[in-house]
Amino acid sequence: MTDLYGVRVLAVDPPRRRIRLRSTVVYYDSGSHAPLTDDASFFLRVLRESADGAPLGDAVTRDQRLDEVWVDANTRWFVESVERVATRHFPLTDEEVDELLDDEDRLGFPWEEGLRFDEMTPEAAADLVLSEETNVGADYDVVVTDPRWIEHLTAGDWWRTAAYPTHADQLLAGEAPAVPDLRRPAAVLKPFDGDDERRHLVFSDDGRHLAVTSEEGGEGWGDPRLRCGPPHGTGSPVRRPAALRGRGQRAGSAPPPRASTAR
Secondary structure (H helix, E strand, C coil), X not given: CCCCEEEEEEEEEHHHCEEEEEEEECCEECCEECCCCCCHHHHHHXXXXXXXXXXXXXXXXXXXXXXXHHHXXXXXXXXXXXXXXXXXCCXXXXXXXXXXHHCCCCCCCCCCCCXXXXXXXXXXXXXXXXXXXXXXXXXXXXXXXXXXXXXXXXXXXXXXXXXXXXXXXXXXXXXXHHCCCCCXXXXXXXXXXXXXXXXXXXXXXXXXXXXXXXXXXXXCCCCCCCCCCCCCCCCCCCCCCHHHHHHHXXXXXXXCCCEEEEC
């Protein structure tokens, strides 16, 4: 995969469950570059990248890290918050990106040498800093849900990464345990047998009944203004979908479309 960013750990604060990361864009194309992102999904991928043998590596497998749906649904259990605290050379116009690509003084982010920042030669460390200062980038304070998720990292660690942002579920502080994973249905309703497909749905006003039809353009179906009971304050009934009328259907009326109800 193509590397998109360079990442350096600026500080780690386990008691506060906080890590400060510097992200530097290393991928540019004509008129565009890898985006700066505040999405927590990116930071879970970044933190997991070097976590083999660490608690985060035990909690999140490599396959899960590569599964976008899994990451978006489960980032909330590992990353509590993300705050961008500094931004460099952003935003850029298309013309400025092209000028940056043509800038001979701009230094690309170096390749890993297996050394932490404070172990590098002064010349190599200066080159890394120059790259950070001349490319698009940002610093972030990332708060994790457990200090174990950052215990494998120390200030001075750095690497290139192909990690990218998607769209992690965003919840208010403290709500994660109470909010279900909406990607996993609690129940699956199959109202029809065979090849019939559901085409229109309507709930009763009290939410207790769901009517489903397999017919195209069945009378009264698909109208979002349809009420399934009398208007408030009146005694006048309104026509109900056939699946909700049941035995109350008037004699001589047209047969209802094939429908099913569920509670």
